[in-house]
Ligand SMILES: O=C(O)CC[C@@H](O)C(=O)O
């Protein structure tokens with residue numbers, strides 16, 4: 001028995017492994033747990049000073065960097081035409097300087113990180129980054145851009161997966177990084193009101209000190225901004241328990257394309273006064289307005305949290321474990337995540353994270369959050385006895401202290417980071433009927449054969465959300481041809497969603513039709529035209545390119 005074993009758990013339940021006590025993650029400190037933050041560390045980050053040959057030149061800029069392989073310009077890699085927006089001129093820079101003195105960035109080195117997505121797959125060539133601090137400043141900037149017909153790319157932490165957060169051409173980057181103030185927090189209701197640029201992890205710490213938690217959590221928490229989370233309707237790891245941001249966001253303040261401010265920053269749980277306008281902006285990926293402040297409902301901090309990491313012999317057993325779990329853990333279940341054996345191999349190989357359990361075809365991570373440790377322990381013990389006794393689970397480990405809980409979560413949260421170190425990654429984020437989720441992975445593995453290096457499946461099983469990722473040594477058009485439209489057709493055949501939680505951004509906008517009927521697409525175009533008639537807000541994103 002290892003020293004960390006909490007005595008109330010029967011020792012026979014698991015074969016505890018001393019290898020799992022710290023350090024479980026050789027070569028990977030817990031500070032690196034946010035993959036987006038880690039990707040920005042020296043050596044992994046963006047090349048410096050490699051964009052363009054002249055400050056106003058977007059062409060011929062795929063020069064090589066001595067530090068890291070250059071990311072191809074989006075306009076060179078994809079068949080996309082620049083729309084007839086104006087180009088930033090010296091007098092525009094002077095106008096911005098008057099609105100936000102000292103916060104108009106034109107230095108190419110500083111701009112480089114904001115022009116490239118963190119996955120290093122798309123790259124714009126914006127010449128200017130604006131850093132407003134207030135809603136009023138955002139309003140002045142947008143009013144000016146609207147009049148001048150200048151395109152704007154709103155940007156939060158730039159941790160998106162679908163190329164929505166970086167410019168495609170030379171759109172002005174409007175960063176929320178300096179809009180990072182908490183406006184109010186109510187200790188009875190748990191309602192937090194804050195500016196859009198607050199970093200999720202910092203908000204988590206802020207509310208946890210006050211005995212509450214944020215209703216969402218995700219691997220990118222160390223870098224992502226709450227405004228970006230809302231704009232993309234991020235799902236994440238707490239969705240199973242606390243639901244969508246569509247339920248927990250109570251109000252928004254948004255600056256519209258023409259600079260007018262829509263103040264719907266209410267903090268009411270119930271408000272049935274006509275159309276719920278904030279919903280238009282949740283998940284609109286900055287195409288309908290720029291979110292400047294958020295009012296969000298925070299649940300009370302659970303007093304007892306446990307994480308079980310279990311090995312399952314097959315996917316059928318994963319599903320049965322999930323059913324058993326829902327039945328036996330009920331209201332204390334807060335996450336049910338899964339990953340396949342290839343994911344475990346990748347986190348081991350690239351990040352040095354050791355599996356805490358015997359090698360298995362599948363692994364599940366179950367989190368419980370409740371208010372009485374003894375009650376939760378009792379429930380969890382009977383659940384574990386049941387799944388181990390019936391052979392649904394063959395091995396497992398359990399964490400009740402925060403440090404070990406984080407270690408187990410790292411195995412799941414850092415898969416994305418491991419994949420990005422494996423080579424060129426093709427990402428799919430789909431919603432499917434839960435019983436069919438892994439069939440897509442198996443079918444694709446058989447279809448691709450040796451063309452792919454790895455085909456992995458993991459994700460938020462409790463929410464029916466599969467992250468299907470394929471890696472290869474380098475980008476290959478023939479591999480892409482084998483993946484698409486196959487994955488989208490397969491998903492549409494199950495009436496699934498081609499974007500469960502990552503949004504459409506630039507990369508997935510043309511597959512929207514697999515999940516929405518033509519009438520819905522048309523209405524979306526009409527709403528865009530109504531709110532942003534000049535189309536200056538995050539162009540080339542979310543809506544399919546017009547035929
Ligand atoms: O990288 C991915 O495909 C998924 C990222 C994220 O949504 C996760 O759940 O880890």
Ligand SMILES: [Zn+2]
Pocket residue numbers: 235236459460467501
């Ligand atoms: Zn996810």
